Amino acid sequence: MKLKRVEKTLAGWGLTLSRQQLQKLDRLIFILAQQGFPHSSIAHAEEAEIKHVIDSLACMRIWTPPPHASLLDVGSGSGFPGLVLNVAWPTTRVTLLDAVGKKIDHLRDISRALELDDVSTVHARAEDLGRESSYRESFDAVTARAVATTAVLAELCLPLVRLGGVWLLMKGPSGPQELDEARGVLATLGGQVEDDMCFDLPCEQGVRYLARIRKVDHTPTRYPRRAGKPQKRPLELP
Numbered sequence: 001m002k003l004k005r006v007e008k009t010l011a012g013w014g015l016t017l018s019r020q021q022l023q024k025l026d027r028l029i030f031i032l033a034q035q036g037f038p039h040s041s042i043a044h045a046e047e048a049e050i051k052h053v054i055d056s057l058a059c060m061r062i063w064t065p066p067p068h069a070s071l072l073d074v075g076s077g078s079g080f081p082g083l084v085l086n087v088a089w090p091t092t093r094v095t096l097l098d099a100v101g102k103k104i105d106h107l108r109d110i111s112r113a114l115e116l117d118d119v120s121t122v123h124a125r126a127e128d129l130g131r132e133s134s135y136r137e138s139f140d141a142v143t144a145r146a147v148a149t150t151a152v153l154a155e156l157c158l159p160l161v162r163l164g165g166v167w168l169l170m171k172g173p174s175g176p177q178e179l180d181e182a183r184g185v186l187a188t189l190g191g192q193v194e195d196d197m198c199f200d201l202p203c204e205q206g207v208r209y210l211a212r213i214r215k216v217d218h219t220p221t222r223y224p225r226r227a228g229k230p231q232k233r234p235l236e237l238p
């Protein structure tokens with residue numbers, strides 16, 4: 001059994017995963033390593049263990065899903081944090097969303113290889129999904145890692161969170177300042193910061209910031225704006 005570092009880091013956070021869950025995560029890293037870690041700058045398995053798996057599992061520190069929750073991972077890329085969270089929270093239905101079709105095909109292949117239950121994939125832009133009635137305000141939780149600045153992410157993610165659900169913000173050291181600058185945007189879109197924390201990844205692999213943002217109000221129907229607009233003209237609201 002590998003992934004000793006994952007086990008040790010989780011223990012330091014007062015969390016555990018079963019042997020079977022750790023084995024699945026180990027297999028995920030093995031598969032991605034065989035493929036040369038596509039769509040990322042990760043060079044070797046140890047780096048992936050820390051920057052992909054441990055970083056994704058850190059979401060467990062800030063939110064515990066209710067049984068049979070639904071989670072949307074916006075801009076999932078190679079499946080982080082969405083795939084890892086499906087392993088960690090096996091009764092949570094995870095939807096992996098990406099704007100690039102090839103990434104969605106890859107995610108489908110990996111989910112099949114790992115025999116993950118309750119994982120589905122959607123090839124679309126978050127802005128478009130957020131305007132579709134079957135997805136809008138429907139998820140218990142939304143995640144997005146390394147996709148955009150916090151103000152832009154708020155417009156991509158919050159419209160998709162159900163009232164009472166959460167958006168889990170995953171950032172690096174710029175997190176607190178980005179969140180501070182996006183407070184007006186958050187309030188307008190119906191979000192409220194409930195908890196946050198900074199932590200160090202093991203082996204000095206960087207500082208990370210997590211925030212749990214509760215959906216306390218409906219998002220006004222004019223948001224999200226049409227695809228591409230949130231990135232081109234990020235909202236600036238007092």
Ligand code: SAM
Pocket residue numbers: 040074075076077078079080081097098099100103124125126127144145146147156
């Ligand atoms: N979340 C993964 C991670 O942390 O390893 C991937 C991060 S990658 C830098 C950003 C991903 O977001 C890309 O796969 C890109 O196609 C996707 N993306 C960017 N904007 C998007 C949007 N508006 N809707 C859906 N996916 C988007």
